Amino acid sequence: MDLSLVLNTSMLLTLVTLSAPIILPLLSMNLKNSPTTITSTIKTSFFISLIPMSIYIHSGMESITSLWEWKFIMNFKIPISLKMDFYSLTFFPIALFVSWSILQFASWYMASDPHMMKFFSYLLFFLMAMLILIVANNLFILFIGWEGVGIMSFLLISWWHGRAEANTAALQAVLYNRVGDVGLIICMAWLASYMNTWEIQQISSPTPMPTLPLLGLILAATGKSAQFGLHPWLPAAMEGPTPVSALLHSSTMVVAGIFLLIRTHPMFNTNPTALTLCLCLGALSTLFAATCALTQNDIKKIIAFSTSSQLGLMMVTIGLNLPQLAFLHISTHAFFKAMLFLCSGSIIHSLNGEQDIRKMGGLQKMLPTTTSCLTIGNLALMGTPFLAGFYSKDAIIENLNTSYLNTWALLLTLLATSFTAVYTLRMTLLVQTGYIRIPPLAPINENNPAVLSPITRLALGSITAGFLITSYIIPTKTPPMTMPLYIKITALIVTALGIILALELSKMAQTLTMPKQNHFSNFSVSLGYFNPLTHRLNVTKTLSGGQNIASHLIDLSWYKLLGPEGLATLQLKASKTATTFHTGLIKAYLGSFALSILIILMSTYTNN
């Protein structure tokens, strides 16, 4: 049995199965899609995608498939080449599993929506674009997937487009992603000029790689994965429905930037500047997002900032030159983050649209399964030993502690880890425990298999995924094996300190009056003053500077004032000054002109 044929065929079959609900209704008049058909399509795709993953685990076989080639210029070939290596073979089942659960949940969550079919087809398009991005081997196909997920993100965030905040949030997402796309295009242009290829395998340079394409890639990852500097779109993207937040902005789309850096990591190996930049940028993002999450009151925004913080942690791992560990964190993070979003969606619907955690409380007894899974997800996020998050997060912290790197990045990351514990525990305590703060008549109901089975399935994944993935893969870089005890349990100590702090603060805060404003809480609540500063100041300066240069300077000054109109004013000034000398006797002037011409002619004629 030719295993390579089976591998390639089943991967392509996965993609073809996903495109069936898009193509088949176009071919036949009678076929109409429904949410159940799309959900079962994705379920089928998931089971098919388990085949190539098992082949990889069994025999370590990877493959690259080259389809039709676009002969753009004679020398520069752009084939449709798909790479099925460890990253794509492992991410396909994970992404499809998470999407299957989310779509099953969405059939309950969006049941009262008039355009539910359109919602599901948007999600399907998004999933196709994401999978194309994952399986791409050259930057051209990756760019197609990149743009596809950006467009679908825009359409899905502004799903409730009657709401002004949703439209602004979608615009923010598109604009910030566009700024990142410029970085990706810089890298592609540089590669096309200097390496004459867009295939990732063919990129190699004997001298250390120049920093410019790597800066472009880091800019692209900053835009797509909401690192500090291009981050405001991610919390604003919570305006979209909860299934959108669960699929796009926690598990799949936002990891596309990190995935790009993982795919192109051979380019980063020889350039320590780029690696240090990744490290510091990631550390800054993770701490900033964790600080902002401390004072949020909207449950979805807390989870969004937690996503942003974990993305910063993935960037830190890339900066440590450990792409496989970053991928492991992506995989485990997908499970528990999607589950956290689905639990929050169930809570929101049960409380009739209430998203403020100050108006929730005591839900542990009213929504037992949902809140239990919320607890499991929060524990996994904090890195509780032997849940899913532990295998990736603890390994990252161990590698951080035993590497030769920037101390500041290390300290920021450790601080962010403890903040993670604080805000997670705050969310858990305020939502699930304590006195009930919800209005009396709330339609609390979680007895629907469409709600319970995705959440419990993802809970199972959150518990076991880390263990399963680390058991079956072989690490490409040696993990650190020996270290002193206090370094080994650093992550645990820091998390435990965060938990103790949060418990103490919650006990204090129950009898607290409204605190006066102080600088730290103001900084955290206003998200670091970043949004008003950049959205107003930066834009005003840029636009008015542009108007000054283009319109005022070039058009009005140079072309008009120094040209015709300036000449006209000069003439006017001259004639106004000389006017007093004129007497205006035209006939006398012209008559004397003719007379003098006559005299000159006669004098020259007589001289001749």
Add this chain to the structure above:
Amino acid sequence: MTSLHLSFYSAFTLSGLGLAFHRTHLISALLCLESMMLSMYVALAMWPIQTHTPSFNMIPILMLAFSACEAGTGLALLVASARTHGSDHLHNFNLLQC
């Protein structure tokens, strides 16, 4: 002097005298300017033919371009005077000191 040369010398002189001695209207001065331009055009066009230097054939065209500008300026003055004084009579121009 051949009859050809006499034709445009006399056209030029007569138009020049007409420019100097018009009585009432500005537009007659402008017309005389145009006829001066015309005679100059004929003269410039004859010159490369007479001296057998075809590379100077372009010069009358250049002159036409500049004379078009000048005619435009003259007409603009005409229109300005018509707007302010209501006619193009020359005795209006005594009132330039305004």
